[in-house]
Amino acid sequence: MMKSYRGRQMLRYFQFNSGLSWGMTVLFLILSVDLNPFTLKVPLFILGMVHAALSVIHSLMLGRIKQTRIDADNQPLAFKIMTIVLVVGLFAGNIFTYLSGMVALKKNPNVGFLYSIYMVLVDVMLIALTALNLFKPFVSNTFLPTLYLLLAILLFHILIVVMGQKWYGWNRNVKIAVLGLLGLTALVGNVMAILVAVSMYKTNQDLAGERRQTSVREKLTRNQAALLGLSFITFLISIALTSNYSFSESFAVQNNYGNILQPPSLAYPFGTDNYGRDVFSRIIFGSQISLSVGLLSTLLPFFVGGTLGAISGFYGNTTDNVIMRLLDVLYAIPGMLLAITIVASFGASTTNLIIALSLGSIPSYARTMRANVMQVANYEYVEAARALGQDNKTLILKHIIPNAMAPMIVRSTLTIGTAVISTSSLSYLGLGVEAHVPEWGNILRIGSQYLETNPYLAIYPGLAIILLVLSFNFLGDGLRDATDPKLN
Numbered sequence: 001m002m003k004s005y006r007g008r009q010m011l012r013y014f015q016f017n018s019g020l021s022w023g024m025t026v027l028f029l030i031l032s033v034d035l036n037p038f039t040l041k042v043p044l045f046i047l048g049m050v051h052a053a054l055s056v057i058h059s060l061m062l063g064r065i066k067q068t069r070i071d072a073d074n075q076p077l078a079f080k081i082m083t084i085v086l087v088v089g090l091f092a093g094n095i096f097t098y099l100s101g102m103v104a105l106k107k108n109p110n111v112g113f114l115y116s117i118y119m120v121l122v123d124v125m126l127i128a129l130t131a132l133n134l135f136k137p138f139v140s141n142t143f144l145p146t147l148y149l150l151l152a153i154l155l156f157h158i159l160i161v162v163m164g165q166k167w168y169g170w171n172r173n174v175k176i177a178v179l180g181l182l183g184l185t186a187l188v189g190n191v192m193a194i195l196v197a198v199s200m201y202k203t204n205q206d207l208a209g210e211r212r213q214t215s216v217r218e219k220l221t222r223n224q225a226a227l228l229g230l231s232f233i234t235f236l237i238s239i240a241l242t243s244n245y246s247f248s249e250s251f252a253v254q255n256n257y258g259n260i261l262q263p264p265s266l267a268y269p270f271g272t273d274n275y276g277r278d279v280f281s282r283i284i285f286g287s288q289i290s291l292s293v294g295l296l297s298t299l300l301p302f303f304v305g306g307t308l309g310a311i312s313g314f315y316g317n318t319t320d321n322v323i324m325r326l327l328d329v330l331y332a333i334p335g336m337l338l339a340i341t342i343v344a345s346f347g348a349s350t351t352n353l354i355i356a357l358s359l360g361s362i363p364s365y366a367r368t369m370r371a372n373v374m375q376v377a378n379y380e381y382v383e384a385a386r387a388l389g390q391d392n393k394t395l396i397l398k399h400i401i402p403n404a405m406a407p408m409i410v411r412s413t414l415t416i417g418t419a420v421i422s423t424s425s426l427s428y429l430g431l432g433v434e435a436h437v438p439e440w441g442n443i444l445r446i447g448s449q450y451l452e453t454n455p456y457l458a459i460y461p462g463l464a465i466i467l468l469v470l471s472f473n474f475l476g477d478g479l480r481d482a483t484d485p486k487l488n
Contacts, residue, residue, distance in 0.1 A: 226478020305365025
């Protein structure tokens with residue numbers, strides 16, 4: 001194994017992405033074959049062969065890195081050419097060879113650079129998905145301006161990837177302008193731009209040789225699965241924010257009885273349902289509801305349960321008994337049963353769904369916060385602050401809660417996935433949002449009726465739910481590892 005840090009970093013990325021690249025290759029080759037009757041879908045087969053070639057190159061490079069036949073800092077010309085081929089593989093849809101190639105291409109990839117390559121990845125996926133509207137019979141009036149804006153953002157982000165390493169030598173006004181532009185580009189939903197801006201700003205701080213603690217943002221870059229999860233979540237946020245301007249909602253909500261149950265095509269990538277609605281457009285607009293319900297039904301118990309848990313853990317005695325016994329009553333009711341009861345009583349709507357999913361999670365958040373506060377309240381710096389005469393409000397807000405938040409943040413990222421599944425489950429049962437609303441559970445419920453004849457109607461919304469839940473779980477695992485002092 002290579003002794004240099006860069007060599008180990010390259011090896012880690014190549015090992016992680018190798019199996020995923022081959023998995024994508026096999027998937028495309030399987031999808032290119034139709035067994036009944038036996039036919040070959042030429043475009044998918046060609047794409048599968050391109051991915052196979054990229055995977056072969058990737059595996060050859062991985063073998064050379066393992067055998068330490070190259071110097072990571074002084075790569076031979078042939079290795080550099082293969083690296084560029086891997087990077088270009090992004091335009092064929094292979095994000096895994098792209099990530100490996102970018103890490104191998106840069107001589108000293110810092111934290112800002114690592115986030116910037118994922119930032120560009122999100123841009124490319126967003127533009128590729130938006131550009132599929134060109135095959136539709138018509139597009140929204142704001143489609144072209146939105147597409148041009150996304151292309152301009154992509155070019156700016158590519159410039160950051162290429163020139164960002166020279167950040168130290170830039171003029172102060174240029175640095176301020178770049179950070180401001182990165183913040184503006186984040187308004188389209190690309191959270192990675194914020195992380196890049198923060199990383200670039202931090203590298204500009206004069207540490208004067210002082211030792212500092214590695215931040216969670218930096219530790220997170222060591223976990224490729226967490227970064228991929230964050231990238232997919234960022235991609236869905238971008239889609240949710242830009243879809244109103246780049247997609248025509250009529251394809252998702254208006255019935256078209258002359259276009260019922262059409263197979264997947266360029267105009268309708270995921271086919272059409274039993275009402276002639278475009279499943280692809282419905283999944284795109286459904287991301288708005290699935291994300292908003294998942295996030296809001298997690299934030300509400302996070303703050304309510306966290307506040308009750310902090311008060312209970314800090315004051316204890318009678319206050320603790322009253323709060324926790326009341327929450328025990330709520331905790332005794334199964335969360336899904338409580339949600340079904342609330343929605344069935346007050347009607348199916350997005351607001352009622354958020355309230356129903358939130359109430360069942362409050363006790364678990366309160367218990368977590370209570371345990372954290374009770375532990376932190378006994379630390380010496382809290383006792384020192386109390387001895388200096390600080391009141392209870394200052395102790396809680398300034399010293400205790402900030403140091404008890406890490407487990408709560410990790411828990412929230414893990415439970416967002418559960419909230420998304422619960423949302424889809426209730427919608428699948430007809431107890432979620434209104435039946436006509438494009439939500440992933442509703443789309444899956446309709447598609448499940450055609451599993452034998454048109455299985456893709458259920459496969460695509462099911463995959464969207466699985467990928468979103470996995471992404472939040474991967475991100476939660478990464479944050480847990482990054483905030484665990486025993487692992488750092």
